[in-house]
Amino acid sequence: MTQRHTMSPMLKLCAAALIAAAPLVAGAAGQDAAQATHYVVQTDRLIVKYKDDSDTSKTGVAARGIDRARQALLDRAGQTYGATLRALRATANGANVLQLNRTMSLDEARELAAELKSRDASVEYAEPDRIMVPLATPTDPSYTQQWDLYEATGGINAPAAWDKSTGAGINVAVIDTGYRPHADLSGQILQGYDFISTSTVANDGGGRDTDASDPGDWAPAGSCGTGVPAADQNSSWHGTHVSGTIAAKTNNGLGVAGIAYNAKVVPARALGRCGGYTSDIADAIVWASGGTVTGVPANANKARVLNLSLGGTGACDTTTQSAINSARSRGAVVVVAAGNANTNASNTNPANCAGVITVAATNRSGGKASYSNYGTNVTIAAPGGDNGAGILSTLNSGTTTPASDSYAAYMGTSMATPHVAGVVALMLSANPNLTPDDVAAKLKSTARAFPAPCSGCGAGIVNAAAAVNAALAAVTTTPPATTAVTWTTCATEGGTCSFSGTRDVRYGTATSFVTKTFTGSVKCSNTVFGDPAHGIVKSCSYSSAAK
Numbered sequence: 001m002t003q004r005h006t007m008s009p010m011l012k013l014c015a016a017a018l019i020a021a022a023p024l025v026a027g028a029a030g031q032d033a034a035q036a037t038h039y040v041v042q043t044d045r046l047i048v049k050y051k052d053d054s055d056t057s058k059t060g061v062a063a064r065g066i067d068r069a070r071q072a073l074l075d076r077a078g079q080t081y082g083a084t085l086r087a088l089r090a091t092a093n094g095a096n097v098l099q100l101n102r103t104m105s106l107d108e109a110r111e112l113a114a115e116l117k118s119r120d121a122s123v124e125y126a127e128p129d130r131i132m133v134p135l136a137t138p139t140d141p142s143y144t145q146q147w148d149l150y151e152a153t154g155g156i157n158a159p160a161a162w163d164k165s166t167g168a169g170i171n172v173a174v175i176d177t178g179y180r181p182h183a184d185l186s187g188q189i190l191q192g193y194d195f196i197s198t199s200t201v202a203n204d205g206g207g208r209d210t211d212a213s214d215p216g217d218w219a220p221a222g223s224c225g226t227g228v229p230a231a232d233q234n235s236s237w238h239g240t241h242v243s244g245t246i247a248a249k250t251n252n253g254l255g256v257a258g259i260a261y262n263a264k265v266v267p268a269r270a271l272g273r274c275g276g277y278t279s280d281i282a283d284a285i286v287w288a289s290g291g292t293v294t295g296v297p298a299n300a301n302k303a304r305v306l307n308l309s310l311g312g313t314g315a316c317d318t319t320t321q322s323a324i325n326s327a328r329s330r331g332a333v334v335v336v337a338a339g340n341a342n343t344n345a346s347n348t349n350p351a352n353c354a355g356v357i358t359v360a361a362t363n364r365s366g367g368k369a370s371y372s373n374y375g376t377n378v379t380i381a382a383p384g385g386d387n388g389a390g391i392l393s394t395l396n397s398g399t400t401t402p403a404s405d406s407y408a409a410y411m412g413t414s415m416a417t418p419h420v421a422g423v424v425a426l427m428l429s430a431n432p433n434l435t436p437d438d439v440a441a442k443l444k445s446t447a448r449a450f451p452a453p454c455s456g457c458g459a460g461i462v463n464a465a466a467a468v469n470a471a472l473a474a475v476t477t478t479p480p481a482t483t484a485v486t487w488t489t490c491a492t493e494g495g496t497c498s499f500s501g502t503r504d505v506r507y508g509t510a511t512s513f514v515t516k517t518f519t520g521s522v523k524c525s526n527t528v529f530g531d532p533a534h535g536i537v538k539s540c541s542y543s544s545a546a547k
Contacts, residue, residue, distance in 0.1 A: 040275065043106060044100045046113055047129045048126045053090075065087065074098070080115055092323065093286070106314070113127055129279050129319075132310050153365060154451075156423065158259055158465075161465040164465075165468045166261055172422070176307075179240050193208070195281075200273065201275070204272075217238075218234050219274055223274070239269070244258060247259075247264065256392055259423060260426050281310065282323035286326050286327065289303060305421050324350065335421040337351065338361070340412050340413055341371070343374075344456075346376070361413045361415070368381075380420060423464045424443070426464060448461050490505075493539060504542070508538050512533040517547060524540035
């Protein structure tokens with residue numbers, strides 16, 4: 001029996017059309033039009049970072065607690081808005097997650113954050129702990145072939161890539177709802193972690209733990225806020241669907257084929273009932289890429305690729321950007337969904353964060369999917385499905401709690417994103433020395449032209465075979481190793497960095513910086529370099545290698 005699944009408009013998850021289905025069969029059922037995502041515009045938490053708190057993802061030292069003097073300032077700021085603030089925990093970058101005693105609009109939460117910052121000069125930044133939602137719309141089950149992998153018009157040219165790379169040796173972190181054991185994912189799932197810190201969101205009877213399996217994110221009507229969801233919502237099994245697109249077993253005589261079918265999935269569960277908090281997602285990003293999160297066991301399966309099929313409205317917050325910077329510093333490629341609201345992705349985060357590969361969705365004709373976001377911050381596009389043709393992948397048949405293995409066609413930018421993450425895994429398997437910037441450049445330079453209109457969809461449709469070929473070509477053209485480059489600090493922010501000859505100069509912090517080339521000297525300022533680390537005092541250093 002086929003079950004229809006809808007997604008809650010709560011929390012930071014960018015899902016696609018979701019339908020659980022009966023066992024895989026041939027033939028296609030009709031599919032509904034994609035629906036715009038309804039974002040959550042309330043929260044009951046703030047994130048506050050003090051200037052003297054260190055980045056614990058590097059030191060492994062727990063952040064210090066909030067002392068009485070700071071708590072008194074928190075109390076006074078809260079009184080202005082009729083709220084109390086209680087410390088919950090620290091994030092991986094040393095910020096504090098504060099629990100409010102009531103839910104407030106994001107605008108009111110921003111005002112409270114600004115009030116707190118104005119009262120306490122030791123606050124580096126304060127912002128709402130926003131809730132992100134699945135960017136998903138349901139479709140009916142579709143058991144046609146996987147057009148998204150091989151069709152010349154709308155596909156990604158995966159079969160030609162498999163002759164040269166299948167993703168072996170690469171771990172892909174799926175930061176999502178967790179996973180369900182599935183015959184088509186047997187042996188593909190590595191040890192993950194459940195980062196959901198609130199038992200009601202976790203929906204598994206507890207908070208953070210080592211079990212990243214998905215108990216179901218079903219939600220009764222009104223359980224996520226007044227009128228949210230409007231009707232009982234079934235479980236989506238979203239992380240399982242995304243994982244199947246990336247790494248479902250292939251040539252096993254069962255179900256569907258994964259794009260990087262010899263890669264492994266590291267599930268980082270950060271989304272549950274009603275969605276997921278920014279603070280939990282940020283910790284998952286740091287941990288998945290090999291960073292330290294206080295109280296969480298070290299990740300023995302560091303991921304080179306992070307798939308974030310999730311999102312919410314508004315500017316990229318400092319908490320998320322810091323986590324992305326941290327992941328990139330360890331060589332991780334961060335792939336995110338553009339969003340499903342058919343609007344400019346510049347107002348969707350983390351799609352608008354710096355250093356990410358933002359993915360728009362195309363339909364079977366190779367044009368823009370009706371629901372897909374677009375804009376100048378979109379990097380590339382990939383099949384996400386649309387009316388009449390969804391993306392088939394692994395699922396579970398349970399409407400609330402887990403039941404049997406199943407397959408279903410979903411559509412959305414959440415489905416487009418793992419196509420790109422899978423291709424990145426193929427590229428890194430072919431050439432592990434590629435940097436995140438190398439990967440982005442090669443994805444864009446090898447993308448194929450859109451066969452149908454797709455304005456604001458980035459460089460083109462991801463081309464798996466061409467991207468792998470470009471990664472392999474870089475292996476043969478890489479010059480021999482040279483003497484290690486060292487960097488000499490030459491000025492603090494606002495000063496002048498002086499040196500002999502022409503050299504590369506870095507401006508920023510140890511983990512977030514901009515590099516440009518100058519001769520003789522340069523002003524160490526945002527005006528010259530741009531601002532790679534908002535709100536943090538920066539410095540300049542020059543390279544030992546003369547140009």
